[in-house]
Amino acid sequence: MSEQTNPRRVLVLGTGGTIAGRAASSEDNIGYVAGQVGVAELLAGIEAAPGVELEADQIAQVDSKDMEFSIWCALARRCAQALADAAVDGIVITHGTDTLEETAFFLHCVLAASKPVVLTCAMRPATALSPDGPQNVRDAIGVAATAGAHGVSVVCAGVVHSAVDVQKVHTYRLDAFASGDGGPIGFVEEGQVRLARPWPEAGHGVEAILRWPHELDPPRVEIVYSHAGARGALIDALLAEHAEGAPGAVRGLVLAATGNGTLHFEIEQAAARAQAAGVLVRRATRCAQGRILPKPGDAIPDAGALSPVKARIALMLELLGAPVV
Numbered sequence: 001m002s003e004q005t006n007p008r009r010v011l012v013l014g015t016g017g018t019i020a021g022r023a024a025s026s027e028d029n030i031g032y033v034a035g036q037v038g039v040a041e042l043l044a045g046i047e048a049a050p051g052v053e054l055e056a057d058q059i060a061q062v063d064s065k066d067m068e069f070s071i072w073c074a075l076a077r078r079c080a081q082a083l084a085d086a087a088v089d090g091i092v093i094t095h096g097t098d099t100l101e102e103t104a105f106f107l108h109c110v111l112a113a114s115k116p117v118v119l120t121c122a123m124r125p126a127t128a129l130s131p132d133g134p135q136n137v138r139d140a141i142g143v144a145a146t147a148g149a150h151g152v153s154v155v156c157a158g159v160v161h162s163a164v165d166v167q168k169v170h171t172y173r174l175d176a177f178a179s180g181d182g183g184p185i186g187f188v189e190e191g192q193v194r195l196a197r198p199w200p201e202a203g204h205g206v207e208a209i210l211r212w213p214h215e216l217d218p219p220r221v222e223i224v225y226s227h228a229g230a231r232g233a234l235i236d237a238l239l240a241e242h243a244e245g246a247p248g249a250v251r252g253l254v255l256a257a258t259g260n261g262t263l264h265f266e267i268e269q270a271a272a273r274a275q276a277a278g279v280l281v282r283r284a285t286r287c288a289q290g291r292i293l294p295k296p297g298d299a300i301p302d303a304g305a306l307s308p309v310k311a312r313i314a315l316m317l318e319l320l321g322a323p324v325v
């Protein structure tokens with residue numbers, strides 16, 4: 001007689017993206033509108049593995065290039081609720097690929113993810129002749145239903161990435177993400193996870209974010225690129241607003257630095273003016289791999305291995321009194 005086990009319950013949250021995109025023709029993989037198909041409809045075409053029960057909830061319906069802090073907070077709140085619910089074993093979030101790594105990192109920073117929170121996506125719209133979304137969702141559900149899994153991860157093309165390391169690295173290929181030096185957490189093979197390294201740490205719940213009022217903007221943090229021929233004018237324009245005390249004026253600046261955190265001298269001088277004016281400044285490397293190795297006497301703190309977009313989130317949270325640990 002076979003032993004009866006309780007079904008694993010996975011909550012699937014929809015936020016839009018190409019995975020929910022529609023094109024006029026099934027041959028068109030790029031001329032679609034993202035965020036059209038509801039998450040319940042996406043799931044209707046997918047058979048979960050035996051012993052897995054699904055529940056769906058639509059949190060947003062956007063092209064992820066237009067992702068906003070208010071959606072992140074709504075998503076974090078719904079995840080926190082599900083993490084506290086003993087009836088839920090894991091969470092899957094369907095999301096656009098373009099800012100997926102930002103949402104994943106934000107959730108990693110603000111959730112005590114003692115259960116798996118798995119973001120997934122697609123590079124082809126739902127209407128494509130051969131869409132990649134259904135398999136990605138199925139794989140993500142497999143990860144979310146895995147006993148012992150925890151932390152925030154990203155599943156795409158059979159690879160499980162950590163929220164901290166993942167980056168979109170390709171504009172078109174289905175396997176569009178990479179984990180840099182750290183490598184992936186593992187792989188999904190026929191619904192089973194093969195771990196390459198341990199699950200990431202679960203992190204702490206950040207109450208300030210979970211209670212963040214919908215209408216309130218977060219502290220403004222801008223990213224400025226250092227490049228050949230760079231000028232400090234952009235930073236000075238931001239500082240002029242800051243000096244006038246304009247509402248929503250910049251409070252933090254991430255410099256997308258060259259190599260091991262170096263800056264064009266014009267950017268460096270403007271950054272010093274920003275620091276003197278009370279703006280928090282950080283350096284993050286433009287390189288896709290590696291980390292900034294700090295040197296004695298560095299005038300501007302570095303963001304380690306964080307990419308500029310993730311360093312921006314970390315600085316925003318620091319300004320909110322919830323530094324990334």
Ligand code: SIN
Pocket residue numbers: 016017018019034062063064065095096097098099121122123
């Ligand atoms: C998006 O990020 O929402 C559109 C692009 C994609 O999902 O691949």
